[in-house]
Every structure is written in C-alpha cells, then in structure tokens.
Amino acid sequence: MRRRVVVTGLGAVSPIGLSVEESWESALAGRSGIGTIDIYDPSPLRTHIAGLVPPFDVHDFVDPQHPFHSDNRRLRFGLAATQMALRDAGIEMDRLDPERVGIALGSNELQFDEHVIGGTLANVFNGERFDEAAWVGELLAHESPPMRQLLQESHETVSYLSSQFGTQGPTASYLTACAAGAQAIGEGYRMIRRGAADVCLSGGTDSMLTAFDVIGFTNLGALSRRNDEPKRASRPFDVYRDGFVLGEGAALLVIESLEHARARGARIYAEIVGYGTGIENHHLTAMSPDAIGPVTAIRRALSDAGLAPERIGYINAHGTSTVENDAAETRAIKTVLGEHAKNIPISSTKSMTGHLVAAAGAIEAAFSVLTLRDQVAPPTINYETPDPECDLDYVPNVARPIDVEFVASNSFGFGGQNVTLIFGCEPGE
Amino acid sequence: MTERRVVITGIGVVSPFGVGFGAYRDGLLAGRHGIRPISLFDASKSPVRVAAEVTDYHDDLLPSDPRHNVVLSRSMRLGLVAAAEAVSSAGLDDRPDIRAGMACLMAVERYDINLEDFGESFARAISADADAPSGFSFSRQKYLSRSHRAAHPLWLLKFIPNLAVAHVVRTFGMQCEANAYTSESAASLQLVGDAAESIREGLFDAALCGASDSRISPIGIERYISLNLLATGTPDDVSISMPFDRNRRGYVLGEGAVFLVVEALDHAERRGARPLAEIAGWGQASDAFHPYRAHPEGRGLRLAMAKALDKAAVAPADVDCVAAAAASLDDLDSAESVALRHAFSASNPSVTAPAGAIGRTHTAAGAFGAAAALVAIASQSIPPTANTTEPDADSPPGLVTGIEARPARVRTALANAVSFGGQCASVVLKEVES
Amino acid sequence: MVPDKTEIETTIASAIRKALNREVGEITPDTSLVTDLAVDSLDLVEIVYDVEEAYDIQLEPDELFPQRLLRDPDNVNEGTITAGGIAKLREQFTFTSLAEIAPGTPVADVAGKLLTMRVFADYVAYVIGKKSE
Numbered sequence: 001m002r003r004r005v006v007v008t009g010l011g012a013v014s015p016i017g018l019s020v021e022e023s024w025e026s027a028l029a030g031r032s033g034i035g036t037i038d039i040y041d042p043s044p045l046r047t048h049i050a051g052l053v054p055p056f057d058v059h060d061f062v063d064p065q066h067p068f069h070s071d072n073r074r075l076r077f078g079l080a081a082t083q084m085a086l087r088d089a090g091i092e093m094d095r096l097d098p099e100r101v102g103i104a105l106g107s108n109e110l111q112f113d114e115h116v117i118g119g120t121l122a123n124v125f126n127g128e129r130f131d132e133a134a135w136v137g138e139l140l141a142h143e144s145p146p147m148r149q150l151l152q153e154s155h156e157t158v159s160y161l162s163s164q165f166g167t168q169g170p171t172a173s174y175l176t177a178c179a180a181g182a183q184a185i186g187e188g189y190r191m192i193r194r195g196a197a198d199v200c201l202s203g204g205t206d207s208m209l210t211a212f213d214v215i216g217f218t219n220l221g222a223l224s225r226r227n228d229e230p231k232r233a234s235r236p237f238d239v240y241r242d243g244f245v246l247g248e249g250a251a252l253l254v255i256e257s258l259e260h261a262r263a264r265g266a267r268i269y270a271e272i273v274g275y276g277t278g279i280e281n282h283h284l285t286a287m288s289p290d291a292i293g294p295v296t297a298i299r300r301a302l303s304d305a306g307l308a309p310e311r312i313g314y315i316n317a318h319g320t321s322t323v324e325n326d327a328a329e330t331r332a333i334k335t336v337l338g339e340h341a342k343n344i345p346i347s348s349t350k351s352m353t354g355h356l357v358a359a360a361g362a363i364e365a366a367f368s369v370l371t372l373r374d375q376v377a378p379p380t381i382n383y384e385t386p387d388p389e390c391d392l393d394y395v396p397n398v399a400r401p402i403d404v405e406f407v408a409s410n411s412f413g414f415g416g417q418n419v420t421l422i423f424g425c426e427p428g429e
Numbered sequence: 430m431t432e433r434r435v436v437i438t439g440i441g442v443v444s445p446f447g448v449g450f451g452a453y454r455d456g457l458l459a460g461r462h463g464i465r466p467i468s469l470f471d472a473s474k475s476p477v478r479v480a481a482e483v484t485d486y487h488d489d490l491l492p493s494d495p496r497h498n499v500v501l502s503r504s505m506r507l508g509l510v511a512a513a514e515a516v517s518s519a520g521l522d523d524r525p526d527i528r529a530g531m532a533c534l535m536a537v538e539r540y541d542i543n544l545e546d547f548g549e550s551f552a553r554a555i556s557a558d559a560d561a562p563s564g565f566s567f568s569r570q571k572y573l574s575r576s577h578r579a580a581h582p583l584w585l586l587k588f589i590p591n592l593a594v595a596h597v598v599r600t601f602g603m604q605c606e607a608n609a610y611t612s613e614s615a616a617s618l619q620l621v622g623d624a625a626e627s628i629r630e631g632l633f634d635a636a637l638c639g640a641s642d643s644r645i646s647p648i649g650i651e652r653y654i655s656l657n658l659l660a661t662g663t664p665d666d667v668s669i670s671m672p673f674d675r676n677r678r679g680y681v682l683g684e685g686a687v688f689l690v691v692e693a694l695d696h697a698e699r700r701g702a703r704p705l706a707e708i709a710g711w712g713q714a715s716d717a718f719h720p721y722r723a724h725p726e727g728r729g730l731r732l733a734m735a736k737a738l739d740k741a742a743v744a745p746a747d748v749d750c751v752a753a754a755a756a757s758l759d760d761l762d763s764a765e766s767v768a769l770r771h772a773f774s775a776s777n778p779s780v781t782a783p784a785g786a787i788g789r790t791h792t793a794a795g796a797f798g799a800a801a802a803l804v805a806i807a808s809q810s811i812p813p814t815a816n817t818t819e820p821d822a823d824s825p826p827g828l829v830t831g832i833e834a835r836p837a838r839v840r841t842a843l844a845n846a847v848s849f850g851g852q853c854a855s856v857v858l859k860e861v862e863s
Numbered sequence: 864m865v866p867d868k869t870e871i872e873t874t875i876a877s878a879i880r881k882a883l884n885r886e887v888g889e890i891t892p893d894t895s896l897v898t899d900l901a902v903d904s905l906d907l908v909e910i911v912y913d914v915e916e917a918y919d920i921q922l923e924p925d926e927l928f929p930q931r932l933l934r935d936p937d938n939v940n941e942g943t944i945t946a947g948g949i950a951k952l953r954e955q956f957t958f959t960s961l962a963e964i965a966p967g968t969p970v971a972d973v974a975g976k977l978l979t980m981r982v983f984a985d986y987v988a989y990v991i992g993k994k995s996e
Contacts (some may be wrong), residue, residue, distance in 0.1 A: 044574035046921075098717060099732055107611070109590050110539045117542055118567030122555045125565045130552070132544055132647065133474035139651035153652075154538055154590065155611040159720040159850025168732060170713035171852050172619055175537055175590040175609040183608060187623075194626050196713065196736075211569075215577050216585030220908060221924055239934050242925070277606045279533070281598045284497060284586070286904050296604065323930055388936050415595040417607045496884055500905075582912035583905060 004427060005192045008266040009089025009254030010366045011081040015051030015247050015353050019084060023353075023363070024370050027378040028399040032231035032352050034245050037209060047223040049230040050209050051247030051354030053077060062164055077250035077359070078105065078157045078205035079164065085201065086165070089254035090266060093166050102169035102197035103161055104188035106180030106204025106358040107154045112212050116142060157205055169197040175358070178318070179277075179413030180204055181251065182361025182421050186275035188255055198260040203362035205250035213246065220285070222322060234355075235382035236319035236348035237326045237390040244320040247354025251362035253369070258427060270369045273406065274307065274422030276300025281416060287328040293418040294318075294332035294410065301408065301420035302336070309337045312344060312422070313404035314377050316368045317394075318412045319348025320355055327389040329410060334392070345402055347395040351381040361411035361419060368409040368423050377402045435625040436704035436861060438697050439519025439690030441511040441639070442800055445481035445683060445787050448490060448510060450518070454804045457812035460832030462786040464681055466664040469503075469645045470543070476654060476661040479669070480645045481683035481788035483507060493600040500586040502540045505593045507686040508641030512597050515637060515688035520702050525602050527700070532606035532633045533598050534624055536616035536640035536792040537590040541648040546587070550579040593641065605633050611792055613848030614754065615713070616640065617687070618795030618856050622711025622737075624691045634696040639688030640793040649682060656721055658849075660757065670789075671816040672755035672782035673762050673824035680756045683788025687796035694861075706806050706858040709743060709841070712736025716851030723761040727768030729853035730754070730845060734772045737855035743841055746776040748857075750811050750842040751825070752801040754794065756784035761847055762821070769825045779837055780825040781805070785815035795846030795854055802842035802858045810834040865991045866918075871984040878913035882906045890980060898975040920990045927986050928978065929955055933970050943967045956982070958989035 010020040015033025017023030026033070033051045042048040058076045061083035086093065093101070120138040124131040155173045162171050170191055174184045181204025188202030208217075217223045224243040226233035234245040261268055278296025282288030302309060318329055326348075334341045349367050356363055371377055376399055383396040405425055412418045442449060445463025446456030456463065463481045472478055488498060491506060492513035501509070521528055554572035555565050586592050591609035598607055606627070610616040617640035624636040653659045660669040660679035670681040697704055714732035716724035738745060751769065755762040769780065783801040784790075790797050805811050811829045820828050829835045839860065846854045876890045879900065887900055896902040902910065911922050925931055932938055932955065938948030946966040952973075953961055959982045964973055 044570055099714065102713075103715075109588050110541075112542050114569060114572055115567075117547070118551055118554060118569065118572055121548075121551045122561065122565045122567040123563040125552065125555050125563070127557065127565070130544055130548055131474075133471040135544075136472070136475040136477075136647045136650050136654075139647060140654060153613070155613045155616075155848065155850055155852070156720055158612065159848070159852070162715045162717050162851060163719055166717045168715050168717045168729060170619070171715045172610050172612045172616065172713075175611055176594075176607070177589055177591050180591075187608070190623075190626070194630075211573050215573070216588065219582040219912065220585060221904075239936070240931060242931070277608070279598050279604050279607045281595075281602065281604060283903060284500070284592070284595055284599060284905060292604065300606075323934070386936065387934055388939060389934060413591060415589060415591045416598065417591055417594065417609070499884075578912070578916060582908050 003193050003195060004258040005189045005255055005272045006258050006261050007253050007255050007269040007272065007369050008261050009085040010369065011084030011088055012249065012251040012363055012366055013053050013077050013080050014249035014363055015053055018054060018056050020366055024367065027349050027352055027367060028376060030379050030381045030397060032381060034230040034233055034354050036230060040211065045211065045214050046218050047214055047225055048227045049233055049245060051245060053249050072152045073207035073248060074205045075157050075160055078161060081203065081205065081250035081252040082161055082165065082201055085252040085254045091254060096199060098166050098168040100169055100198040101167040102191050102200040103158050103167055103171040104184040104191060104200055104202040105158050105173050106184040106362060107157055107173040107175060108206050108208060108358040110153055111210055114211055176417040177413040177415050178357055178360055179411040179417050179419040180358035180361065182365060182409060182411035182419040185253060185362065185365050186419060186421055189272045189275055192255060192257050199254065199256040201252055202255055203252035204359035206356055206358035207248035208357050209246055209248055224321065232382050234321045234351045236321045236351050236380055237387060237394045238383050239385045239387035241321045241323060241326065244322050245354040247356045249356050249363060250359050251366045253365060268426045270372045270423045270425060271427050272421065273424045274301040274305025276304055276420045278418045279416055280418060285414060287324055291328040291332035293416055294329060294412055295335050297418040297420040298332060298336045301422050305422045307406060310340050311406050312408050314344060314371055314402060314407040315346040316364045316407065316409040317346050317348045318410040319350055321350060325412065330390045330392055341392055345377045345393050345395045345400060347378055347380045349378050364409050365421055368407045371407050372404060372423060372425055375402060375404060433629045434694035435628050435708045436692055436694045436697055437689050437706050437708060438692045438702040438704055439515040440705060440800060440803060441514030441518065441688045443483055443486060443507045443511045444685040445483055447485045449514060453800060457783060457786055457801060457804055458808060458810065458834040460813040460815055462815040464667045464670055464788060467645060470647060475650055477650050477659050478662060478664040479667050479681060481681055482645060483685055493596055497596065499581060500583050502587040504641045504643040505596055507643060508593055508639065509596055509600060511639060511641065511686035512637060512688045515690050516601055519690035527635065528601050529604045530633060531603050532624065532636040533594055533603050534608045534620040534636055534638045535594045535597065536611060536620060537593045537609045538611045538642060538792045539644060540588045541644055541646040543646050546584060547580050550577050553579055612852035613791060613850060614794035615846045615848045615852040615854040616792050616795065618799060618844060618846040618854035619713050621689065621691060621708060621799060621856050622713065625708045625711060628693045635690060635692040637688060638691050639686065640796045641686030642791040642793040643684040644791060645682050645684055658758065668816045670757045670785050672753065672757050672785045672814055673766065673820050673828055674817040675819050675821040677757040677762065680758050681788035683790040685787065685790050685793055687793055687800050704861040705803055707861050708856060709859045710737040710741025710857035712740060713854045715853065718851050721849040723764040723847060724851060725764060727764035729851050730765060730768040730847055731771050733853040733855040734768065737857050741857040743857055745773050748778045748841050748843050749837060749839045750802065750805040751778050751780045752798040752842065752844040753780050753782040754798060754845040754847040755782040756789040763823065765845065765847065766823045766825055777827045779811040779827045779829050779835060781812045781829050782814045785817055798844035798846055799856055802844045805839045805842050806858060806860050809839050810836045864995065865988050868984050868988060871987050872980055874917050875914055875980060875983055878910045881913065882909035892981040894980045895975050896978045914987060918991050920994055922990060933973060939970055943969050944973050959985035
C-alpha cells in the first residue's frame with residue numbers, strides 16, 4: 001500500500017504578507033501587493049511595476065552566525081519561509097532523524113547585475129572593443145556585495161537550507177520555471193510516498209525582479225505595462241488583461257507521511273492526493289490550441305488521486321493575466337472537467353501577489369491548503385469585464401465561502417512543463 | 430509482487446573526447462584526457478588557462494528545428510546532440526509512438542553572460558569618462574533605456590534553464606512528463622533513480638534522462654576561482670585534473686552532455702531492444718554541512734551509497750567497479766575516499782574517476798559517471814584514472830591508474846556524484862544476463 | 864522625416880527573412896504575415912524588435928495586433944466579428960486603408976487579413992510620423 005502524504009506546516013513571505021497567515025488574510029480581503037519597483041530605479045524600462053516583498057530582518061529566522069549571503073533575495077525568502085514552516089509544523093529538527101528529512105525546492109536561474117557586468121566591462125574597454133582576456137581579472141577584482149549575488153547559483157539555496165537546518169535526506173532544486181514550486185511539492189510528495197524520506201521541506205523561492213529579468217520578459221511581450229495603475233495591473237481572466245506582473249517571495253510546505261505526522265501528534269492541514277505533469281511541445285513557448293500540456297497535467301493528477309473530475313470543488317488557477325494563458329487554461333479545465341467546469345469556483349491569487357515564478361506554485365499550494373481549512377475561496381481581483389474565451393466562475397473580486405473536499409492547483413511552466421496538484425481534507429481514521 | 434525491472438537501452442554522449450558514446454568509451458579506455466588550452470574565449474590573461482572543451486561539435490549535428498538555433502545556448506546544443514544519439518541507439522528513431530509516451534528528465538543549470546551575446550549591448554552603454562580610472566564608464570540609465578536592445582530580443586530563452594527540456598521534448602515529440610533539476614553534479618544521477626521509481630510505479634514505461642553543461646566562460650572561471658576550487662596553471666599544464674592524486678590542487682572545468690534512455694525491462698523486451706545494463710539501485714542524501722565544501726567524513730555519500738546498495742540488494746563485496754565523483758578537489762576527493770573505505774571495508778572494488786579525463790562537468794558529472802560505469806560493463810575492463818600518478822595515501826586501494834584499462838569481470842558497477850552543496854547520489858548498474 | 868513606404872516594406876521584409884531564417888519566396892504588400900508566412904509569436908517578437916531598432920521607434924503591440932479589441936464581447940459574437948467590431952477596427956486603423964472585412968468573419972481570419980505587409984508598413988510610417996512631429 002502506498003504511503004499517504006500530508007501537509008503539516010506552512011511558511012511564506014509574499015508581496016501581500018510576511019507570513020502565511022498575513023498573506024492569506026490579504027488574499028481573502030482582496031488586497032493587491034503590486035506597486036512600483038523600489039529596489040532600483042526602473043524608470044528607463046517599459047515596465048515599472050512588480051509585487052515586492054516588504055523589508056524584513058532575516059535574522060529573525062536564522063542563526064546570524066551562519067555563513068549565508070544575506071543580500072540574495074531568493075535565499076533570504078527561502079530561509080524565512082522554511083523556518084516559519086518548521087515552527088508552524090511544531091518541528092524541532094534535532095528531534096527528527098535528519099537522514100529522513102529531504103528538501104525539494106522550486107528555484108530559478110542565475111541572476112546578473114548590470115552594474116557588475118557593465119562596470120567590469122568598462123574597465124576593459126578601449127573605445128572600440130573589450131579586452132576579453134582582462135575581463136576575468138576585472139571580475140575577480142570586483143569584491144563588492146553585488147558580486148555575491150552574481151555568484152548565487154540555482155542549486156545553492158537548497159545547499160544553504162540543507163546545511164542550515166541539518167537535513168541529510170534527498171534534496172533537489174526544480175527549475176521548471178513557473179511550474180517549479182508546484183513540481184517541487186509534487187516531487188517531495190513522491191519522495192515520501194516512495195519511502196525515500198518521512199518529511200520533506202517542499203516549495204519554492206524566487207525573485208526575478210532585476211532589470212535583466214524585466215527586460216527579458218518585456219522583450220517577449222509578456223509583462224503588463226499598466227504602470228500608472230499597479231494595483232489594477234494583474235487582472236487574470238478579465239478581457240482587458242495585458243500581461244503578467246512579476247512578483248517575488250517564497251512558500252514552504254512541511255509535508256510528511258501520514259504515519260509520521262500522527263506518530264508525533266502533528267496538526268494536519270490537508271492531504272496531498274494527486275500530482276500530475278504534462279508536456280506542451282506544440283511550440284517552444286506558446287500554448288497549443290487544445291492546451292494539451294495543461295490537459296495532460298490535470299488528467300494525470302486526477303488519475304493519480306483516483307478521483308472523478310466532479311470531486312474537485314475549487315481550482316487555484318495558474319491565471320497569469322496574459323491573454324494566452326488564461327484562455328488556454330480555461331479551455332483545458334473545460335476539456336477535462338466537462339460540464340462540471342461551469343459549477344466550480346476558480347480563482348487566480350496572482351491577481352494580488354503577482355507572478356512569483358518559481359515560488360508561484362508553492363504559495364498557491366499554501367492558499368489551496370488554507371482554502372480547505374477555512375472552506376473559503378479567495379477572489380480573483382480586478383475582474384471587471386468578462387472575456388468570451390474565459391467563461392467560467394472566477395470568484396470575482398470578493399472571497400466566497402464554499403463547501404469543498406478536494407482542491408486542485410494549476411501551475412503551467414513557461415517552456416511547456418505543466419503541473420497540477422490536488423489536495424484533500426485531513427484524512428479520517 | 431516482484432518489482433518491475435528497469436534498464437538502460439540507449440546512450441548518447443558529447444564529451445571532450447568528441448561526439449558520440451564511442452569516442453568517450455575509447456578515450457577513457459585508452460587512458461587519454463581531453464584537457465587543452467581554452468579556446469572558447471580569450472583566456473590569455475586568466476589564472477586558469479586550460480579546460481576540457483568539446484572540440485568537434487558543430488551546428489550541423491543539431492537534430493532540432495534550425496529556426497531555434499538563435500535561442501540555443503551552447504549547453505542546450507550539446508544536450509540536443511547527445512539526446513539524438515541516445516534516442517537513436519535505443520532504436521527509437523522510427524518510433525514516434527513510443528517517444529510520445531516517454532518522460533524527459535534533465536539536469537540543467539546556468540547560462541553565463543558572455544561577450545558574444547551581450548558585448549555590443551554593453552559597449553553602447555560605455556562611454557569616455559575622464560574621471561573613471563580606466564577612462565571609460567558604464568551608464569546604467571543608457572543600458573536600461575536603449576543599449577540593451579543591441580542584444581538578441583529573445584536572449585531570455587537562453588537563460589531559462591528548463592528551455593533545454595523544451596527543445597528536447599519538441600525535437601523528439603515527447604508528451605508525457607518533464608522535469609528540470611539541479612543539484613549541481615548530483616542531479617544527473619538523481620534523475621536516473623527518480624525515473625526508475627516512476628517506471629516501477631507505472632507512471633511511464635521509458636524516459637529520456639540526461640544533462641548538459643557548459644560554463645567555460647569568464648564568469649564561470651571567475652566564480653570558481655573566487656571560491657578557491659579551480660586548478661590554475663599555464664597553458665602547458667594540461668595534466669592537472671588528477672582525482673585522488675596527492676598533488677591535486679583544484680579541478681578543471683569540463684563541459685559536455687550525456688543522455689540515457691531508461692526503460693522498463695518488460696517494455697524493452699517487447700520491442701526487442703537490447704539493454705546495456707540494469708538500474709538495480711539508487712540512493713540520494715545530503716551532507717548537511719556547508720554550501721560548497723564536502724563533509725570530511727563523506728556523510729552524505731556514505732548514506733547515498735548505502736541506500737543504493739540496499740535498494741539493489743547488492744552486498745558491497747559484489748561491487749566490481751566504482752565510477753567515483755572525485756574531481757581533483759582537496760576536500761571532495763578525501764571525503765569520497767573516506768566514504769568508499771567505509772562502504773567497502775571488507776572488499777576492494779576497482780575505482781576509476783572519469784573527471785581525470787574530462788574535468789568536472791558540473792550538472793552533467795553524475796551522468797558522465799553512469800556512462801563510465803556502462804563503459805566498464807560493456808568492455809569488461811576498468812578505465813584508468815587519467816593524470817593520476819601519485820595516489821594519495823588514503824585514496825581507494827582499488828584505484829586504477831596508468832594508461833591502460835584493467836581487464837576485469839564487471840557484473841556490478843556503482844556510480845557516485847557529489848555536488849558542491851553536499852547533495853550526493855549513487856546508482857548501482859548491473860550487467861543484464863542474456 | 865518619414866521614409867517612403869517601399870523603404871519601410873524592404874526593412875520589414877528583411878526583418879521577416881532574418882527571423883524566419885528560411886526560404887519564404889516573394890513578399891508583396893498583400894502578403895499576410897499570418898496566413899502566407901505562418902509567422903509565430905516568437906518570430907513576431909524578433910520582427911517587431913528589428914523594425915523598432917531600424918527606426919528607433921516603439922511599436923505598441925495592441926495597435927498593430929488588436930487582440931484586446933478582437934476579444935471584447937462588444938465586438939465579437941460567437942467567434943466572429945460584428946459590424947460594431949469592424950467599425951471599431953476602422954477607428955483604430957486610421958493609418959491604413961483596411962481591406963474589406965464582412966461582419967460574421969471569424970476572428971481568427973480577421974487577424975490574418977489585418978497583419979499584411981501593407982498594414983504593417985503603414986503603421987510603422989504612422990509611428991515614425993508621430994515621433995517626428
């Protein structure tokens with residue numbers, strides 16, 4: 001018999017709160033966390049807005065003696081969210097068998113700072129060309145704090161978490177872009193189900209707000225340019241949506257085998273009952289007309305859970321607020337759920353948080369779990385004018401009490417890797 | 430109920446020995462190495478002058494849609510070529526039906542900003558400035574508002590790591606599961622175990638699993654020098670990748686790609702595919718010690734090897750060959766030595782470290798280790814560890830050195846991978862009796 | 864100064880050839896980027912980018928590809944464009960002489976008709992003109 005996996009702890013920092021409860025309260029109140037980027041001057045860029053995590057002191061969460069690079073936003077968010085999740089789960093690491101604790105984290109690519117690259121290159125420029133050979137030396141001579149950020153590789157957040165919290169089980173970072181946070185939770189669930197660990201710290205952390213990131217997405221035409229109305233910019237499923245809004249943050253779920261959770265008397269939020277992934281290979285970056293990747297992900301998750309589509313009572317949508325995604329996601333939900341699609345509340349909390357990229361699936365999983373706990377669906381804010389291509393119930397603007405037993409959370413990755421997670425209420429005896 | 434058996438039915442390699450698994454096999458068995466003066470950028474003033482570069486790659490080898498060449502990073506290119514060979518060698522060229530049902534798991538990682546892609550855009554934001562020490566200064570305002578547009582508009586697609594997977598699944602028509610991992614070197618062995626688990630559970634019958642990595646660049650060099658991990662030297666110092674050698678002084682950057690077709694034995698038999706080896710066991714663990722230094726007792730690797738042997742139901746004494754993770758690093762090689770002595774306290778398996786020949790290939794290193802284990806099983810001989818001439822006093826007693834492969838009966842081989850962050854993975858491969 | 868239409872069309876055509884990187888045959892003012900050349904979303908990013916660079920202008924995607932207008936329920940009825948929708952299109956596309964579009968034309972076909980070399984070049988001329996005012 002396969003092991004059952006439950007969620008016993010939640011931790012998060014997001015643009016709408018410095019804890020899971022604060023973020024959840026904001027989400028239910030329909031508060032937007034989007035504003036003008038203030039960590040650098042974004043005015044030369046075409047997009048100036050994003051969802052930023054408010055400042056906080058990472059030393060509230062981790063040992064100040066630990067040698068981490070505290071200027072790295074992904075790392076700071078990840079450390080804070082992990083510590084909060086462990087506290088929430090009532091876990092003291094020294095009481096667990098460290099060999100039975102794993103980490104599965106959604107992460108993202110290396111980041112570059114244009115100051116560092118440009119500054120070092122200016123020093124090896126002769127007016128016409130660069131002395132490439134001298135560039136290595138310039139980079140090496142550059143020892144300012146931004147360099148530390150430059151040096152932060154995708155897998156290192158996990159390395160830090162593992163050394164900070166002393167976990168000796170399997171660890172990995174997942175780099176499936178916008179699906180990474182959900183994929184990490186899914187892989188953590190498999191890790192426990194397969195007996196490779198009893199407990200897994202799973203989720204995602206991300207900050208893709210550097211000027212390079214904004215420029216890269218702007219080039220692709222992916223970002224909202226509603227710079228004058230930041231709080232109204234992320235408007236999933238609304239006909240006047242014009243692209244997604246970048247967000248940042250982290251969410252971590254402590255997940256463990258049901259047996260392990262019961263043995264230590266843990267409070268159980270929910271059970272992870274299904275995980276499915278699907279490839280979209282129609283185009284390098286665009287969704288196919290029949291949204292085969294999302295359809296496959298939802299189907300495989302239902303099949304993993306052994307559930308009929310009618311059992312799903314709420315969907316936390318990927319809902320990015322791009323023209324293409326929201327229409328494709330709507331088609332996919334209708335394809336798999338058929339007539340039932342019209343009856344279930346679907347909402348995109350990205351309308352409030354913005355798109356946390358590799359952490360998006362993680363914070364949305366946390367919101368899905370809290371939807372089950374509180375029996376309430378968070379709203380899709382800024383939903384004003386319906387789009388004929390998006391004709392389902394998106395819980396417009398106001399949270400709604402619901403009666404729900406199973407919820408699904410969709411996360412579709414740029415590049416075609418799509419993930420659906422399904423959570424159920426705390427399992428009975 | 431007996432567990433579903435999982436085998437490897439295809440392999441593709443792009444290594445510093447050249448394109449193709451055959452080139453890798455022959456290079457390893459002949460005790461050669463692929464380390465040369467750096468040609469991928471002007472390294473003439475760098476403290477690091479050599480690397481294990483892939484030299485015979487060219488774009489005509491790409492199996493992908495040529496329209497996408499502009500958004501392929503070097504690492505993605507090497508990966509696509511290796512993936513094509515793996516698909517071919519598994520006999521899947523004419524089986525789009527099977528490929529559609531396959532998963533794709535890939536270890537991916539970084540893209541480094543380089544002058545080829547970004548030089549012009551930065552040059553336009555740099556102007557004469559009498560106050561600057563070099564006479565020139567960079568204007569951020571200029572770069573953000575205008576100059577950045579000299580770079581290709583789709584450059585982000587080279588940065589986003591999982592696009593490597595997108596190219597592979599598109600090229601080979603795969604529609605099942607996909608995943609992109611990193612745990613640095615361990616990732617490409619972890620995913621072999623994960624694929625095997627999923628196949629056992631019946632989530633799919635076959636998977637294309639692999640990794641590609643290329644970070645021989647000014648920023649790559651800078652990073653690893655600043656962490657004190659790279660061996661420095663002159664362009665003539667090409668023999669400085671010496672795993673387990675007492676004169677080792679850091680690692681050599683390598684690049685390349687390896688893909689494996691991992692498949693259920695029943696599925697392979699039904700379609701008449703010949704297994705290269707069985708994936709008998711796998712294990713993953715972490716040092717939980719330091720963000721980029723190895724635990725001195727090899728804590729994570731000991732646990733990973735124990736899990737892999739246990740899962741394979743193989744006694745340590747039955748392991749004939751170990752493809753070690755050792756990469757000419759002071760701490761990592763010592764940690765692996767301790768871990769191997771601990772795991773094989775009563776036996777003495779032959780040990781080879783492919784990093785001596787191809788440097789440390791980062792995310793691809795685990796898969797290169799698995800490929801070396803396959804070489805040992807296929808050729809029934811242990812490749813020597815290139816460049817290692819004076820093994821450390823504590824090095825594994827079975828370490829094969831010199832320039833000749835050691836003939837041996839190889840039924841079972843173990844491959845190890847250890848990341849800079851202490852993530853460890855081991856895989857046990859077994860000969861498949863015909 | 865606004866360059867003449869032929870020059871702009873040449874610029875656009877060379878941006879298309881560069882982005883598509885394959886043999887595309889003759890490109891005339893009536894060539895549709897969508898139906899004749901099968902330009903996809905990534906190709907368009909490259910094409911628009913190169914044209915913007917050539918004239919140092921900023922093209923507004925929604926002015927040239929009126930996705931928003933073509934999704935608005937006021938303009939679309941069961942996937943086809945309404946008479947009101949066509950009127951709105953004409954209001955937006957004052958910079959060009961729009962081809963005949965009949966009410967009831969599927970929205971997908973409208974996009975193909977709209978995105979021709981001629982309309983593209985007229986739009987670029989319009990943006991250059993606005994800039995030099």
